[in-house]
Amino acid sequence: MKTALFALLLSCLVQAQAALMDLSDKPLVLQAQVAPNVFFEIDDSGSMDWEITTRPHWHFCEYDSNAPHVPGSGTCTSGKQDYGLWSSYSGQWWFFPAFEYIYPNGDNAYSTNCQPNSSAREAMLSCPDAPQPGDSIPYQNDWRILSSDFNVIYYNPQQTYKPWQGPCLNNGTACGNATFGAARSDPREGSDGYNNTRDLTGFIYEVWADDRGYTGTRPRRGNNLNVNST
Numbered sequence: 001m002k003t004a005l006f007a008l009l010l011s012c013l014v015q016a017q018a019a020l021m022d023l024s025d026k027p028l029v030l031q032a033q034v035a036p037n038v039f040f041e042i043d044d045s046g047s048m049d050w051e052i053t054t055r056p057h058w059h060f061c062e063y064d065s066n067a068p069h070v071p072g073s074g075t076c077t078s079g080k081q082d083y084g085l086w087s088s089y090s091g092q093w094w095f096f097p098a099f100e101y102i103y104p105n106g107d108n109a110y111s112t113n114c115q116p117n118s119s120a121r122e123a124m125l126s127c128p129d130a131p132q133p134g135d136s137i138p139y140q141n142d143w144r145i146l147s148s149d150f151n152v153i154y155y156n157p158q159q160t161y162k163p164w165q166g167p168c169l170n171n172g173t174a175c176g177n178a179t180f181g182a183a184r185s186d187p188r189e190g191s192d193g194y195n196n197t198r199d200l201t202g203f204i205y206e207v208w209a210d211d212r213g214y215t216g217t218r219p220r221r222g223n224n225l226n227v228n229s230t
Contacts, residue, residue, distance in 0.1 A: 049109035050100045052145065053153050056082040059096075060142035063213050065221045068141065073221060086145050090114050091128040091137030099124050099138065102145070102154075105185045107193035147206035155205050163187075 061067035061076040068089040070076045081087060085098040097115070101123035104112035110121030114128075124138050124145065139145060148156035168175035168187045175187050180200050185193030213219040 046109035047100075051102045051153065052086050052100055052151050053084050054081070054086050054145075054151055055149075056080045057144070057150060057210070058219055059087060060144070061096075061221075062219045063221055064141075067221075075218070075220075086142070086151065088124075088138035088142045088145070090122070097122045099145070103185075103198065105193060105196050105198075107185050107191070107196055143206050144208045146204060147208040149208040150206075155203075157205060 057080060059077045059081055061070045065071060065073055067076065083098075085100060087096045087098050090097050091114075099122040100110060101108055101112065101121070102125060104123040104126045106112070108121075108123065112123045112126055114122050114124070114126035124136050127137050144150040146154060148154045148158075163175035163177055164187060166175065167173060169189045178184065178187070179197075182197040183200050185196040185198070188194060210219075213221065
């Protein structure tokens with residue numbers, strides 16, 4: 001009898017404590033309901049001005065046993081280039097500078113030079129003997145830069161390009177199609193690049209398929225150049 005009474009009292013005590021310990025199944029900081037917030041951010045940093053943004057890729061020297069200043073049949077890099085820029089021989093000294101631009105336009109956010117040092121912001125057509133993209137020394141060593149398969153912001157023949165939305169002229173005239181023989185760096189009147197035009201006659205684009213010269217997971221340069229221009 002005493003045992004049964006003790007068990008009954010213990011049961012009541014546990015139930016009373018359970019009622020006092022009725023904890024929420026949500027964190028206390030979330031008790032006040034707030035409507036979801038969405039932030040729309042626009043990046044206006046200098047990198048938004050680049051003309052080169054590459055996919056992860058092997059340096060051109062990995063395909064070419066006659067690559068300038070790094071000839072041979074062994075590997076010439078430790079791994080894929082994955083920092084978004086493009087490194088190629090500049091035709092000056094031995095350095096492989098990183099390029100951010102193709103055209104040395106006056107309204108580029110960074111330099112428009114082609115200098116053999118690691119701190120430079122390079123433009124491909126500033127390198128020696130480069131009146132057109134196909135004539136530049138960096139391009140001759142690595143033609144992939146003129147392919148949207150490699151340089152994702154380069155001209156893509158599979159895309160239909162339309163004028164920018166909104167007015168381009170100060171009088172409110174909407175943006176129109178570019179003039180191929182005098183394409184503006186920036187179509188908005190009053191901008192730094194509005195009067196910077198370029199004749200795109202002779203413009204070329206490449207198609208890149210990285211399926212040559214591989215042994216295992218990486219290309220292995222041998223006695224011949226393992227790439228073909230399309």
